[in-house]
Amino acid sequence: MDNILDIKDLVVRYETEDGIVRAVNSVSLELPKGASLGLVGETGAGKTTLAKSVLRLIQWPPGKIAGGSIMYQGEDLTAISEDAMCKIRGKEISMIFQDPMTALNPVMTVGKQISEAIAAHENVSSEQADEKMREMLTMVGIDPERAGEYPHQFSGGMKQRVVIAIALACNPRLLIADEPTTALDVTIQAQVLELIKNLRSRLGTSMLLITHDLGVVAQNCEYVAIMYAGEIIEKGSLRDVFKNGLHPYTKGLFASIPKLNEDVDRLKPIDGLMPDPANLPEGCKFHPRCSMAKEICRCQIPEQTEISPGHMVCCHCFGSHKDAWKGE
16 A cells, blocks of 8 residues: 555654653554544643654754654655755645644734745745635635734634645645644534545545544544554554454543443543653553553563554554463
């Protein structure tokens, strides 16, 4: 299968006065062309750091990409110059940031912010850039007559539509959406997700969707990766992970979601908290919270095991040490 994005053994570190923060730890991830991949995990799992790494937006100091490769269209984004990266950022790869309130410039009109993105990457006149800006506003459901207004004059949902218009203005091949509906109410969430889905279908854009909402993933993605403490602990097709999730953490996520066909008094939360990335436990990072943990889990990092084509799990009970794990 032809991948638009192929991440191999990516390592990202933040070097602070209090120590080294291990934000992303040997992550490998693939995104097929035209497909949508949902990256799921708790707050602090390293999802946003991974997304910013693809766009080379990790600021030094304190952060840096310490190892691995990010292959986009056969080119390693970690090895190219900043000038080359600027030509890709916004044109080939765009990002919808988590908070529309801070993603927009408060002293610049929304129309100017969209047309500026177009002018930066396309060889067009200012009149042509303004014309396309108006087309983009119409496409995301905003009256072009509001192009001269400022971000504070828009609601949260309308701001997010402006951010989407900026991200899609240059018809990118890859869209990274970092929790695009977090700050929005439920009805606006549905509208924004439907808008992204329709625009992706029209433009043929691939998407990396970062979220902690499994329902959003089920409606918008063909592939899923579960991230925990800076590692991908399970990945596969939507059916693989949703119908046959195997990692104890994946099972815990699904068990904590209310189900319409079950009558229960209380949900089943996952015990404990996400570990501090500056002080990660030895062995399997999930073992302090795992009811199935054995001694091998406490001292040895599990390897990635392919359960079925494309369905990968990192857990000792499925890897080469599964006999030792059962015997403990």
